[in-house]
Amino acid sequence: MDNRELIEERNRLLRESARQISRTKVAKRAAEIDRANAFPSDMRELFFQQGYFSLLFPEEYGGFDGSISALCIVAEEIAYSCASSALMLVAHWVALMPLMIAGAQEQKDYFYSRVSRDGALGAFCLTEPEAGSDASALKTTAVRKGDYYVVNGRKTFVTNGGPADIYTVFVTTDPSLGKKGISVIMIEKGTKGMYIGKPEEKLGMRGSDTTDLILEDAIVPAENLIGGEGKGWEIAMMTLNLSRPSVGALALGIAQGALDYALEYSTQRVQFGQKLADFQGVQF
Numbered sequence: 001m002d003n004r005e006l007i008e009e010r011n012r013l014l015r016e017s018a019r020q021i022s023r024t025k026v027a028k029r030a031a032e033i034d035r036a037n038a039f040p041s042d043m044r045e046l047f048f049q050q051g052y053f054s055l056l057f058p059e060e061y062g063g064f065d066g067s068i069s070a071l072c073i074v075a076e077e078i079a080y081s082c083a084s085s086a087l088m089l090v091a092h093w094v095a096l097m098p099l100m101i102a103g104a105q106e107q108k109d110y111f112y113s114r115v116s117r118d119g120a121l122g123a124f125c126l127t128e129p130e131a132g133s134d135a136s137a138l139k140t141t142a143v144r145k146g147d148y149y150v151v152n153g154r155k156t157f158v159t160n161g162g163p164a165d166i167y168t169v170f171v172t173t174d175p176s177l178g179k180k181g182i183s184v185i186m187i188e189k190g191t192k193g194m195y196i197g198k199p200e201e202k203l204g205m206r207g208s209d210t211t212d213l214i215l216e217d218a219i220v221p222a223e224n225l226i227g228g229e230g231k232g233w234e235i236a237m238m239t240l241n242l243s244r245p246s247v248g249a250l251a252l253g254i255a256q257g258a259l260d261y262a263l264e265y266s267t268q269r270v271q272f273g274q275k276l277a278d279f280q281g282v283q284f
């Protein structure tokens with residue numbers, strides 16, 4: 001078996017196992033997760049136990065050494081049964097990508113083990129109330145004071161906002177430089193001066209926890225800055241490029257799940273004396 005065949009075989013087995021978990025354990029909980037409008041802690045524990053939290057880490061960090069394809073496979077299979085649960089996982093990986101792209105060895109050692117050993121969950125914090133599509137207009141500041149930064153600002157629409165342990169936060173370390181002044185820093189839950197806003201009341205993805213992150217003179221160790229000052233925008237763009245396929249895979253999983261559900265219904269429901277699936281218009 002050459003390397004490519006080996007990867008394909010590993011991914012085939014990964015899909016088989018993710019499908020099994022999704023269609024047995026996740027599917028059973030999906031409707032209740034949506035109804036309850038609450039983050040599914042049991043799904044979090046399940047994904048951690050399955051190794052999905054460290055899927056892309058090298059094996060020496062307890063990972064699966066997976067590629068973006070591996071993440072897409074798991075996102076698609078989980079989303080087939082529950083989109084909110086799949087989004088928890090995708091957002092976790094979006095939060096870890098800056099570290100994977102530009103993290104120093106000591107930063108990887110520390111944060112990877114927080115994830116693979118402790119089950120720490122990630123949240124990606126780029127958007128602000130006045131900086132959505134125009135993300136580089138962000139205003140959250142980080143001012144260096146010796147061996148720490150003082151961070152002030154407000155992030156919004158943070159997926160995993162409440163339950164996360166590690167927040168990947170985009171800040172400006174020099175507002176006069178525009179995009180070139182943007183940096184990215186890891187902030188851990190419990191940091192003095194960080195507060196979580198109330199969960200958004202959403203129409204869909206109701207089991208996904210979406211909140212604001214408020215930073216008021218938050219004291220963050222300088223060693224948590226990823227890739228050096230001014231590298232944040234480049235890292236953000238690389239992260240979004242890397243993570244887009246998994247967002248697409250999540251949407252594909254939702255669509256496949258909906259199609260299969262509708263197909264099954266159409267073979268059971270009878271109207272005008274025949275199954276819906278037997279009407280020509282339904283077969284198009």
Ligand SMILES: Cc1cc2nc3c(=O)[nH]c(=O)nc-3n(C[C@H](O)[C@H](O)[C@H](O)COP(=O)(O)OP(=O)(O)OC[C@H]3O[C@@H](n4cnc5c(N)ncnc54)[C@H](O)[C@@H]3O)c2cc1C
Nearest residue numbers: 091124125126127131132133134156157158159160205210
């Ligand atoms: C459920 C949910 C989860 C999210 N999770 C996260 C997260 O984990 N982390 C994070 O950082 N962010 C997150 N976001 C934020 C998301 O990335 C932003 O919503 C997105 O960037 C768009 O910003 P906005 O909502 O402010 O819309 P706006 O930027 O205000 O855009 C409004 C509309 O105008 C259109 N528009 C804007 N600019 C242009 C243009 N130049 N040309 C044409 N049309 C334009 C947009 O397409 C959109 O239709 C989340 C959002 C949601 C809804």
